[in-house]
Amino acid sequence: MKTTEYNKLIARFIRVSPKLQSPDLYSLDDLPFFSCTETTPEKCIEAWGKYAKYNSDWNWLMEVVEKIESIGFTFELKKNWVRITRKGESIILSLRGGKSKIEVVYNACVEFIKWYEANESGEFRQD
Numbered sequence: 001m002k003t004t005e006y007n008k009l010i011a012r013f014i015r016v017s018p019k020l021q022s023p024d025l026y027s028l029d030d031l032p033f034f035s036c037t038e039t040t041p042e043k044c045i046e047a048w049g050k051y052a053k054y055n056s057d058w059n060w061l062m063e064v065v066e067k068i069e070s071i072g073f074t075f076e077l078k079k080n081w082v083r084i085t086r087k088g089e090s091i092i093l094s095l096r097g098g099k100s101k102i103e104v105v106y107n108a109c110v111e112f113i114k115w116y117e118a119n120e121s122g123e124f125r126q127d
Contacts, residue, residue: 006110008049013113014067018044055106064109073112077101082108091115 018026018041028044029035036047053060065075068084073091076083082104084092092115094108 003055004046004049006106007052007054008045009110009113010054010064011045011048011052013116014064016045016048017041054109056102058102061102061105061109065105068109068112077105084108084112 016028018028018038021027021037024039025037026039026041026044027035027037028048030051034048034051036044038044038047054064055061069075072086074085076085080096082092082094083090092108092112094104094111096104099107
């Protein structure tokens, strides 16, 4: 499922990180709503990807937008488009085209993270 994969990508970008509880036992939680304990960090992130609401909840998605802005990019949301820029240079432009506003913002965030992974040598690298 694309949403799960995109949510996992976002989770890595914003540094969602399972905690080592004991040898070979990792946990991740968003209590009281979500908790998982798995044998690997990857399995925790997989469970998080299925649980996360970045694609459907503005509160979740705003954390991603704020992370993008915190690393020096400008996030613009207009009636029919979303644009992410740096120093006036357009990095991502996502047109609404019949999609809901949250869908367009979510897609722009995902496309930005993919771009950032491919083009920046900074703090984020997908494993």
